[in-house]
Amino acid sequence: MHTTMGSKDNGTLRSDAEAPTRRANMQTKLSHSPEQQTGQAAGTTAFVVSAYANANANTSLEKSKSASTAGAMLIWDLPLRLFHWLLVGAVTVAAITGFLAPEWWLDVHSWAGYTIGFLVIFRVLWGLWGTFYARFRSFIFPVDETLAHLRALAQKKPGHYKGHNPAGALMVFTLLGTLIALTVSGLIILGGQENIGVLAGYVSFATGSGAVEFHEILAFGLLGLIGAHLVGVLIESLLSRENLVRAMIDGRKSVSPVHAQSCVGHADTSAVNQRELPPAKRVWARAISTVLMVLLAGSGAAWALLKTPPNGYVAMPANKTYASECGDCHQAYHPSLLPGSSWKKLMAGLEDHFGEDASLDDESAKEVYAFLRRYASDKWDSEAANNLRQVATKNPITITATPYWQRRHKDIGKSVFAQKRSAPKAIVLPATKMR
Amino acid sequence: MKSWNGVSAVLAVLYLSFVLTPAPAAAGPAQDQILKHYQDLAGADVTFSADRGKEFFMAKHTGGKPKSPSCTSCHTKSPLKSGRTHANKKIAPMALSKTKDRYSELKKVKKWFRRNCRSVLGRECSPQEKGDFLVYMMGQ
Numbered sequence: 001m002h003t004t005m006g007s008k009d010n011g012t013l014r015s016d017a018e019a020p021t022r023r024a025n026m027q028t029k030l031s032h033s034p035e036q037q038t039g040q041a042a043g044t045t046a047f048v049v050s051a052y053a054n055a056n057a058n059t060s061l062e063k064s065k066s067a068s069t070a071g072a073m074l075i076w077d078l079p080l081r082l083f084h085w086l087l088v089g090a091v092t093v094a095a096i097t098g099f100l101a102p103e104w105w106l107d108v109h110s111w112a113g114y115t116i117g118f119l120v121i122f123r124v125l126w127g128l129w130g131t132f133y134a135r136f137r138s139f140i141f142p143v144d145e146t147l148a149h150l151r152a153l154a155q156k157k158p159g160h161y162k163g164h165n166p167a168g169a170l171m172v173f174t175l176l177g178t179l180i181a182l183t184v185s186g187l188i189i190l191g192g193q194e195n196i197g198v199l200a201g202y203v204s205f206a207t208g209s210g211a212v213e214f215h216e217i218l219a220f221g222l223l224g225l226i227g228a229h230l231v232g233v234l235i236e237s238l239l240s241r242e243n244l245v246r247a248m249i250d251g252r253k254s255v256s257p258v259h260a261q262s263c264v265g266h267a268d269t270s271a272v273n274q275r276e277l278p279p280a281k282r283v284w285a286r287a288i289s290t291v292l293m294v295l296l297a298g299s300g301a302a303w304a305l306l307k308t309p310p311n312g313y314v315a316m317p318a319n320k321t322y323a324s325e326c327g328d329c330h331q332a333y334h335p336s337l338l339p340g341s342s343w344k345k346l347m348a349g350l351e352d353h354f355g356e357d358a359s360l361d362d363e364s365a366k367e368v369y370a371f372l373r374r375y376a377s378d379k380w381d382s383e384a385a386n387n388l389r390q391v392a393t394k395n396p397i398t399i400t401a402t403p404y405w406q407r408r409h410k411d412i413g414k415s416v417f418a419q420k421r422s423a424p425k426a427i428v429l430p431a432t433k434m435r
Numbered sequence: 436m437k438s439w440n441g442v443s444a445v446l447a448v449l450y451l452s453f454v455l456t457p458a459p460a461a462a463g464p465a466q467d468q469i470l471k472h473y474q475d476l477a478g479a480d481v482t483f484s485a486d487r488g489k490e491f492f493m494a495k496h497t498g499g500k501p502k503s504p505s506c507t508s509c510h511t512k513s514p515l516k517s518g519r520t521h522a523n524k525k526i527a528p529m530a531l532s533k534t535k536d537r538y539s540e541l542k543k544v545k546k547w548f549r550r551n552c553r554s555v556l557g558r559e560c561s562p563q564e565k566g567d568f569l570v571y572m573m574g575q
Contacts, residue, residue, distance in 0.1 A: 328520075328524070329520045329521075329522055329524060330522030354521075355500055356503065356521060356550075357551070359553070
């Protein structure tokens with residue numbers, strides 16, 4: 001896809017504006033080294049970057065010329081900048097809720113994750129058909145060029161790129177890859193452990209739990225990458241005497257004569273600009289249709305995926321006998337809160353049921369026991385069933401004695417449990433239906 | 436004159452019987468059925484008494500589970516008020532006037548007498564105790 005076009009005046013770096021079309025060349029008044037431009041045009045590998053390039057050559061010419069003369073030109077289009085800062089926001093929310101907030105912030109964390117997933121998909125598509133500097137092929141560099149750039153960087157004399165430089169490009173791809181892996185592993189955890197989200201129907205609890213460690217390692221990796229990204233931006237800003245943070249806000253990067261010597265592909269600035277940054281209207285039309293496409297495809301995929309009921313989900317009809325025989329005195333606990341072996345022991349000791357006689361006539365006892373065994377935790381793959389399956393050996397019939405329950409409540413003071421409780425609302429155990 | 440006296444005497448008797456009889460006011464056929472069940476068990480010579488029922492309800496018993504020495508442990512001292520189970524679930528008032536569908540299903544009545552007599556007294560209650568209790572609650 002890429003040809004390293006040996007520019008005459010710098011041996012190692014190639015033009016990032018690879019193939020200005022002849023028409024664009026002819027219409028452009030070149031301000032810098034015409035012979036380089038001609039050379040490049042002659043050596044053009046037919047690579048038409050922008051579908052709308054030629055059509056807009058005339059209209060955007062004036063604009064780009066003025067931008068050129070002002071010493072700065074629009075490099076990062078507005079959708080790209082919006083993507084960047086929305087991603088910063090979503091990642092911040094995901095990081096805070098993921099690293100610091102208690103578990104009941106999971107909803108916010110998940111929605112931050114969905115937002116990140118959406119933004120990354122948009123970015124990938126924008127990398128295929130966005131404006132020139134947003135496209136992946138404008139910053140996929142050959143290995144030797146990347147190495148050369150890094151060597152030059154070590155000597156504090158990196159070549160100037162209008163778009164991403166090879167180091168920055170590496171960072172972009174690594175960040176995008178990490179975010180994709182984080183989003184996917186997050187969905188696996190959500191589907192496996194919580195039985196919610198688009199993968200709920202396809203991932204077991206064990207798989208979801210297995211993905212947790214992976215997700216955490218990636219999250220720490222992302223923190224490191226963000227740090228490296230910020231350091232990189234700082235270094236590049238200092239070395240190039242250009243505020244790159246501001247560039248990601250107003251989209252403009254310097255192409256002033258100061259940079260001309262080392263500025264890669266600088267010669268064809270105006271040609272590139274008028275071709276690769278079409279009028280805002282067109283950029284917006286394309287960006288909005290991309291967003292709609294992602295949303296439409298995303299909700300379509302979600303709708304299709306959500307048709308499958310959660311993995312390990314059991315359709316459970318309501319049982320009237322259970323609801324009244326057990327639910328008259330206490331909450332009719334979901335049968336999946338204890339394993340079958342515990343229900344067996346519990347049903348055998350109803351005459352002294354937590355300090356009360358809760359005996360049943362044989363017929364009711366039989367029905368209740370059958371119901372409990374059939375829908376006991378052994379039969380489900382839900383989070384509660386998995387966590388509560390392990391019971392206390394000395395007290396196997398008490399849900400609150402299970403190691404999991406104890407662990408989750410250990411920080412709650414005894415005084416809280418001793419408080420006089422207000423009447424709980426009647427809890428009706430509903431029949432669960434297949435979705 | 437005599438005939439008038441006769442009429443007023445009949446009216447007076449009717450009036451007094453209406454006022455004085457501790458009739459199970461709200462009890463319907465379903466409740467009567469259940470009362471009859473316990474009457475049959477207790478024998479025809481036993482007359483159920485609401486006063487004895489009240490005494491039984493309020494009394495502190497021994498022999499049951501430590502958590503529940505009395506009916507009032509859960510049902511409170513007023514049959515008109517709702518109570519709480521040990522698991523803190525609301526129990527509708529025991530008085531028939533407050534909970535209209537009480538004492539209408541023999542299976543349920545039997546179940547609760549069995550469970551709660553064992554919890555409170557540590558034994559089954561006698562048909563007479565059950566009858567007294569029912570007459571008391573149906574009259575409340």
